Amino acid sequence: MERRELVDRALRGVEAWERRWGAFSPSPASRPDIDLAALLDTYAARMDASFPFFHPRYAGQMLKPPHPVAVAAYLAAMVVNPNNHALDASQATSPMEVEVMADLARMFGLAEPSLGHLTSSGTIANLEALWVARELAPGQAVVHSQDAHYTHGRMCQVLGVESRAVRALPDGRIDLDAVETELQRGNVGTVVLTPGTTGLGAVDDIQHALALKERYGVRLHVDGAYGGFFTLLGEHDAYRAIGACDSVVVDPHKHGLQPYGCGAVLFADPAVGRFYVHDSPYTYFTSDELHLGEISLECSRAGAAAGALWLTLQAFPLERDRGLGEILAACRRAATEFAGRIKESDRYAVHLEPTLDIVTYWPRRARMSEISVAANEILQKGMADAADPVYLSTLRVNADAFATLHPDVERDAETVTILRSVLMKPEHEGWIPDLMAKLDQLA
Incomplete structure (x- = not known):
């Protein structure tokens, strides 16, 4: 199906849902003194300044459009506008999020049960992983490569955590000898590893980092925001080692064919959910099941992101030889x-x-x-x-x-x-x- 046909079909489903509840039209439909057609033309002209991210001649940054399947699903859910903070506001899309998180956990080889949820970005996903790391090892530093994404240093500043950037090898991988030197200095709680740096696409040696985890008792956090989905190809031993790490982040809005606003964080130990515990007097009332807002730092989160990822993974499953x-x-x-x-x-x-x-x-x-x-x-x-x-x-x-x-x-x-x-x-x-x-x- 072409994108327009996919979108039309998705919106027809939403319109059928709306008709069940009676006639609906936005109020006011529009201002009589405003020419909406002319405004849309102006908007289209402004958008014309964009580079052609969809075209292969764009071979620059990590930018590409979402797949039409994701566009159709996101747009249809966006019209309904569910909020995946609580089941109260997302009866359809919260279960979809639970399903896609289970799919991602299996892709990374995490043992069941694990814990995870979607986020608005890889930045927030990494923030949550480092926040949990801080709660588990208060006062201890986070070690990361100088070639890791700059978000780790920034998020450590936000969290009030010491960050130590160690050298990278000439090929862009983290220097594990330098990491061990920091571990020998002491007071390190977490080491960040990157299977696919955003500069060179370098894949850190996670397999050998597991020995440091065993020897020094540190947590290993995997920032797979860019390269995480390459786990599917099985080309590097590093990806097979992710399942033995403590947390992992991936960005479906990069290689997962999604629009922006879709990151994900997973924890190997579901018991870390205790750090998220909070109370709200007006939500979490429709079900005794776990609400996603009870395991997320973010409150309101677009249910459309979960719906789009769910439909995309139905069409393009997380498998090596297809999808x-x-x-x-x-x-x-x-x-x-x-x-x-x-x-x-x-x-x-x-x-x-x-x-x-x-x-x-x-x-x-x-x-x-x-x-x-x-x-x-x-x-x-x-x-x-x-x-x-x-x-x-x-x-x-x-x-x-x-x-x-x-x-x-x-x-x-x-x-x-x-x-x-x-x-x-x-x-x-x-x-x-x-x-x-x-x-x-x-x-």
């Missing part, structure tokens, strides 16, 4: 092919072999400073070509790490700006020749 795994495999193939073509180029060089679907590369120059200038010029020229634009992104890399990987380049700067392409749309697989041709033209 969502098949889509992720196409993204991996695109990244592998793109990196292969760059290696054959005399204009560009690969910075790191892609681990997921993020490819980092640089225009061949003799000095680090010249690479940075050329990368920025290529980025701007690509976007400025009105007839045939291409959208890339850049990444600032520490000069030490760059020099380790590319010793023949003269070091004359402390950082190097390189090019970065996130090939997170399966359509990218068929567009790699065009992307490479455009890059050659820009160089």
Whole structure:
């Protein structure tokens, strides 16, 4: 079905629901002195400033539109407007959230029972995981990689928790020797691991980190906001180790085909739900079952997010060879092919072999400073070509790490700006020749 047909069908279901309760129209329907048609035209014109995130020529940041199935489900639920804080306000979508959280727990290999819920973002999901970690180990620090997402340092500030950033290896993975040094210093309660960093797509060695958990008794929190769904492909031992960690975050609004406003946090030990205990005199009255608001820091949460994810996972199940795994495999193939073509180029060089679907590369120059200038010029020229634009992104890399990987380049700067392409749309697989041709033209 096309997107319009999907949306129309979903809305017809909502209209049938509305008719059960009698005629309905918004009051007021509109202001007579306002030309809504003209306003919508103005709105469409303003939206025209957006980059084409849906198109494979957009190979820049971690942006893509939700799948039409998710759009249809979200829009239909949004009209009803359930609030997944309590069953009182979400009789349909709260059970859907419980189901999708069970699906995600199985994907990560968490033992039953676990505890989890959707959030409005990966930031809030990580905040909740670190908050629980603080409650379990008050006064103890959180250790994370300097290449981990910046949210961990910020959320530690919010929580009043000491954060310690340790060095990353040249390939972007956390240096577990540096982690162990911090653990030997003492007063560390949690170590954050990332299976898919947002810069390089590096996958931390979670398997070996489990030995540190055993030796020092620390909690392991996995920030799979970007790379978590790659668990389905089973390419890295790190993903098979997630089930033995204490908490994990994933963002369905990235590789889960969802609109923004859909993150998720899961805890291996359901007993941490005790930290969420609170009382409300006017909610939680329709059922004695657990209300999702009783295990969430957020109060009002869009039931539409749960409905959209539920329907999407019915259409694209969490399986390797069909459904969502098949889509992720196409993204991996695109990244592998793109990196292969760059290696054959005399204009560009690969910075790191892609681990997921993020490819980092640089225009061949003799000095680090010249690479940075050329990368920025290529980025701007690509976007400025009105007839045939291409959208890339850049990444600032520490000069030490760059020099380790590319010793023949003269070091004359402390950082190097390189090019970065996130090939997170399966359509990218068929567009790699065009992307490479455009890059050659820009160089």
